[in-house]
Amino acid sequence: MTIQILIADDHPVVRSGLMALLNSQPDFEVVAAAENGETAVSLSLAHTPDVILMDLQMPVLDGLAAIRQIRARQPEARIIVLTTYDTDADILPALKAGATGYLLKDVPPEALFDAVQSAARGEVAYAPQVAAKITRRLINTPAQTLSSREVEVLELASQGNSNKAIASKLHITEATVKSHFVHIFTKLGVEDRTSAVTIALKRKIIRLT
Amino acid sequence: MRPQRLEGASLVESIEGVAARWSAENRVRVETAVTGSPHPLDESIETALLRITQEALHNIKKHAQARDVNITLSYMPDLLALDIADNGQGFNKSRQNGRGFGLKTMRERTEELGGTLTIESELGKGTAVAVSLPIAEEI
Numbered sequence: 001m002t003i004q005i006l007i008a009d010d011h012p013v014v015r016s017g018l019m020a021l022l023n024s025q026p027d028f029e030v031v032a033a034a035e036n037g038e039t040a041v042s043l044s045l046a047h048t049p050d051v052i053l054m055d056l057q058m059p060v061l062d063g064l065a066a067i068r069q070i071r072a073r074q075p076e077a078r079i080i081v082l083t084t085y086d087t088d089a090d091i092l093p094a095l096k097a098g099a100t101g102y103l104l105k106d107v108p109p110e111a112l113f114d115a116v117q118s119a120a121r122g123e124v125a126y127a128p129q130v131a132a133k134i135t136r137r138l139i140n141t142p143a144q145t146l147s148s149r150e151v152e153v154l155e156l157a158s159q160g161n162s163n164k165a166i167a168s169k170l171h172i173t174e175a176t177v178k179s180h181f182v183h184i185f186t187k188l189g190v191e192d193r194t195s196a197v198t199i200a201l202k203r204k205i206i207r208l209t
Numbered sequence: 210m211r212p213q214r215l216e217g218a219s220l221v222e223s224i225e226g227v228a229a230r231w232s233a234e235n236r237v238r239v240e241t242a243v244t245g246s247p248h249p250l251d252e253s254i255e256t257a258l259l260r261i262t263q264e265a266l267h268n269i270k271k272h273a274q275a276r277d278v279n280i281t282l283s284y285m286p287d288l289l290a291l292d293i294a295d296n297g298q299g300f301n302k303s304r305q306n307g308r309g310f311g312l313k314t315m316r317e318r319t320e321e322l323g324g325t326l327t328i329e330s331e332l333g334k335g336t337a338v339a340v341s342l343p344i345a346e347e348i
Contacts, residue, residue, distance in 0.1 A: 087345050088345050089345045147244060147245050147246075147285075148244070149244035149245065167329070167337070170281070171240075171279035171281065171292070171294045171337075172279075172281050172283070172290075172292040172294060172339070173294070173329045173337040173338070173339035174329060175325075175327035175329070175339045175341065176281070176283060176290040176292050176339050176341065179283070179285060179288055179290055179341060180283070180285070183285050183286060183288075
């Protein structure tokens with residue numbers, strides 16, 4: 001069975017290079033190529049390819065948004081990110097959006113072929129350095145515990161201090177106090193300071209003085 | 210102003226060094242605090258933060274008549290904040306009294322790195338400057 005592939009990349013040379021490379025394989029067929037995320041979404045709907053190779057940085061609609069839109073309408077879509085970027089800030093959102101693979105553009109052709117075949121079988125395919133980052137992420141789950149500065153900020157809030165008063169007591173700007181609150185809210189899973197103080201008191205993270 | 214960076218020194222050590230020298234030269238007390246878990250950042254970010262610290266201290270010397278300065282580096286999961294607060298004369302934000310220039314360079318440096326510069330001041334109540342920069346989530 002031929003594996004039908006959709007390519008999305010804003011660079012024409014990359015697109016034609018990938019097309020030639022993939023079409024050189026007897027069991028691959030590039031059925032469509034998109035120059036931006038928006039076209040990728042509509043071509044994916046039109047062709048229902050087995051595997052999509054998606055660049056991240058593209059005009060009109062970027063790869064991340066395109067992955068989300070495609071997965072929303074075609075939950076079975078197998079999308080491999082093919083990009084130059086391998087920072088955590090690129091990898092994690094792409095995987096959360098539903099990418100099933102993540103390759104870097106320096107990938108050797110054989111590894112790209114293997115990844116396309118794995119993706120078509122419904123397996124994941126990560127570049128080795130990406131897999132290493134994901135593994136590390138799994139082992140060190142991000143601390144949901146508050147830092148001592150965050151506890152300090154929350155304690156001052158529980159004593160009725162405004163952001164301005166907290167800022168002045170800690171010799172920092174209100175802007176930074178607000179940033180601390182954003183992180184406190186995320187870690188505690190709340191949306192406002194009253195709930196944050198309530199939960200922190202309940203969990204004995206802070207005490208009423 | 211060249212960053213007076215020691216080879217192999219961490220950002221915290223470098224900022225502490227700059228602060229200590231400035232403090233001794235100007236007889237203004239400087240306290241440096243670090244919160245969160247410090248980790249190495251991109252060299253471009255660290256160099257910019259060191260330069261911004263020097264520029265902020267230079268502004269304080271020129272305008273603030275402060276007795277105390279507090280420098281705080283806050284390492285948050287996806288953000289780094291550098292706050293420099295003095296207890297000098299402060300200024301009215303609508304009339305910047307020629308403080309514009311130093312702040313402009315600091316703002317440019319910050320924005321080049323995709324960050325934001327915040328200035329908070331009140332006449333008689335000191336000035337606090339914060340640079341906040343996005344950093345990659347640690348994994």
